[in-house]
Amino acid sequence: MAEIVGVITTSHVPAIGGAIAKGLQHDPYWAPFFDGFPPIRQWLAQKKPDIVVMVYNDHGLNFFLDKMPTFAVGAAPEYRNADEGWGIPQTPPFAGDPEFSWHLIESVVDEDFDLVSCQEMVVDHAFTLPMALCWPEMKWPVRTVPVVINTVQGPLPSAKRCFKLGQALGRAIRSWPGKEHVVVMGTGGLSHQLDGERAGFINKDFDLKFMDSMIEDPAWATQYSTTELVELSGTQGVELLNWLAARATLPDKVRKAHANYHIPISNTASGLMLLEPAV
Ligand code: DHB
Numbered sequence: 001m002a003e004i005v006g007v008i009t010t011s012h013v014p015a016i017g018g019a020i021a022k023g024l025q026h027d028p029y030w031a032p033f034f035d036g037f038p039p040i041r042q043w044l045a046q047k048k049p050d051i052v053v054m055v056y057n058d059h060g061l062n063f064f065l066d067k068m069p070t071f072a073v074g075a076a077p078e079y080r081n082a083d084e085g086w087g088i089p090q091t092p093p094f095a096g097d098p099e100f101s102w103h104l105i106e107s108v109v110d111e112d113f114d115l116v117s118c119q120e121m122v123v124d125h126a127f128t129l130p131m132a133l134c135w136p137e138m139k140w141p142v143r144t145v146p147v148v149i150n151t152v153q154g155p156l157p158s159a160k161r162c163f164k165l166g167q168a169l170g171r172a173i174r175s176w177p178g179k180e181h182v183v184v185m186g187t188g189g190l191s192h193q194l195d196g197e198r199a200g201f202i203n204k205d206f207d208l209k210f211m212d213s214m215i216e217d218p219a220w221a222t223q224y225s226t227t228e229l230v231e232l233s234g235t236q237g238v239e240l241l242n243w244l245a246a247r248a249t250l251p252d253k254v255r256k257a258h259a260n261y262h263i264p265i266s267n268t269a270s271g272l273m274l275l276e277p278a279v
């Protein structure tokens with residue numbers, strides 16, 4: 001049976017790509033963010049996962065406002081990076097795992113989730129930057145499965161539904177007959193709002209409570225409606241739904257192996273967590 005060896009959750013601000021391209025990792029503005037990642041890389045080097053299941057939101061690149069699936073899963077042999085307009089360098093194409101993808105899709109649909117399955121897919125910064133932060137050498141030693149949650153255009157799936165999707169994904173991964181080690185990632189957040197009257201909004205109290213809940217009380221955020229989550233964390237802070245689904249692939253009891261929180265990078269409160277199943 002495949003095993004989920006850990007969950008990594010991180011922000012995915014596009015400017016990270018610019019900072020990497022310019023070699024600004026040690027710049028005083030960027031260091032508090034980039035300094036969070038060496039422990040994650042050491043852990044990955046030790047665990048050597050085979051597959052990354054990446055829970056993220058598409059920002060209008062693969063899906064636009066005219067066609068917006070609530071949940072979509074990739075089943076392509078290869079994924080291409082494109083960019084919806086941030087001008088950041090693009091990563092080379094990278095490997096999917098169609099067989100594993102179809103197993104996840106079939107298992108989760110069997111649990112009554114209505115997914116869009118994508119045999120071709122371009123992916124944006126919300127996928128590629130977290131990968132580049134984990135494996136800066138840019139030859140990613142894993143196969144990947146994209147899982148896309150609509151956090152962009154209402155109506156959004158509820159936190160409760162995203163949590164249940166994560167639980168179903170966890171069961172699906174564990175029921176794969178192979179012996180692969182799987183890391184589930186969730187990207188986006190934490191609090192940020194890029195537009196409107198509250199542009200620049202950040203809510204540190206809420207972020208820290210949410211990060212605590214990821215360890216001790218994983219369903220905590222499901223008490224809130226998506227409107228309440230937008231109020232609490234900002235219009236784009238609601239990307240935390242991706243964190244929630246990723247977290248829910250693990251059992252209730254986890255061990256925090258690493259965490260970092262820093263305000264701001266670009267317009268965003270950046271958060272980073274590495275959770276392992278408790279032994
Ligand atoms: C920013 C954050 C995001 O999550 C995103 O998708 C785009 C921009 C930002 O803070 O600049």
Ligand code: FE
Binds near residue numbers: 012059188189236239
């Ligand atoms: Fe985003």
